Amino acid sequence: MNFKMLSMGAMALAMITGSALAGGSTGTSALDDPAKMAPFFTDPGMKTMxxxxxxxxxxxxxxxxxxxxMMKECGDEAIAKSHDNFCKMTKQLGGAN
Known part of the structure; x- marks a missing residue:
């Protein structure tokens, strides 16, 4: 039974990894996409907002x-933690039109 569960887990991981690689994404979210995030930062390393x-x-x-x-992604605790300052600003501006 354990071998069967392990095999199924490995197969699921392989499928998830394969679909993520096929998508060509540069990260786990839009907040990890340098093209989308560059306008919000002064430096290429995206450290200074x-x-x-x-x-x-x-x-x-x-x-x-x-x-x-982006607002939805900032609602995810793990993503928001790694993009803390950006998410704080988006929340301040979220209702601004």
Whole structure:
């Protein structure tokens, strides 16, 4: 029984990993995508956030669906923890239109 469970777990992991690799994603979320996140940071390493005014300009320049997706991802505790300052700013601007 243990071997069967182990085999099924390994097969599930292989399928999940394969589909993630096929998607070509650069990370686990949009918040890990350098192309989407670059407008919010002053440096290529994305360590220094832009000023609040610049952040708001970049935030409002995004499509509504992209903002909603990022807000949803910031609702995930693990993602929000690794993107703490960004998520704090999105929550402040979430209702701004």
């Amino acid at each position: 832009r000023s609040e005014a610049e952040f708001k300009t970049a935030w409002m320049a995004m499509k509504e669906e992209d903002r909603a997706g």
